[in-house]
Amino acid sequence: MNLQSDDFELFGVPRSFAQERATLDARWKDLQREAHPDRFAAQGAAAQRVAMQWSVRINEAYQRLKDPLRRAAYLCELHGAPIRAEDNTAMPAAFLMQQMQWREALEEAASMAELDALDDETQAARGAAIARCGELIDARQDYAGAAREVRALMFIARFAQDIDSRREQLGQ
Structure with a gap:
């Protein structure tokens, strides 16, 4: 070793x-x-x-x-495509629109069922982003593209935490 x-x-x-x-x-x-x-x-x-x-x-x-997110970020770093999430927040317009819709839905959610539906939607988006990371890294060796997906996955992970926080608020 x-x-x-x-x-x-x-x-x-x-x-x-x-x-x-x-x-x-x-x-x-x-x-x-x-x-x-x-x-x-x-x-x-x-x-x-x-x-x-x-x-x-x-x-x-x-x-x-x-952890798929950490593994993808590590592979990007190893291949010269740093994630730089702190200073590189550029995202495709469609993803930015999706973020805004999710944020609005989270603010308006008044029941656990609404939160569950939002959580299901974000988990599906997470699964799709993980699959894209696999494709970009293993099949295409497109580490810069994978770094963009990793930044999107980081947002989705934070948003999932926000959903959990909202669940706690509603549960009280």
Whole structure:
């Protein structure tokens, strides 16, 4: 194992968007077993600290690889297409219109049924955006295009949190 390896190398999986969750889970368990600090107890405190660093590195890689949004963003970064969500908020006009419609619907939602319908719609949009990320990354190697989809997915994720907050408000 090499601390400088990217997450895909560390986990021994292809550098692609498409990943099998069961493979990632199994590999995570194997790597954690291999790097567990208790295995190095007889070798002293320094060896245990190194093992702890490995354990943290493995967990960070696992969190990135298992989440489609984080995995897509990581692949874009690796291929020179940074997400730059803080300063690059350019979105297609159709997506901006969709955002405005969702925001209005969220403000006007007066029942759990309305929130559920809005949540279903945004989850469908999330699924479609994830599929587009897979196509752009794995089939087309269009990392700049995938970065735009990642920014859209980030908005959808934040909006899903807003829906949950609204549910809590209505539930009180």
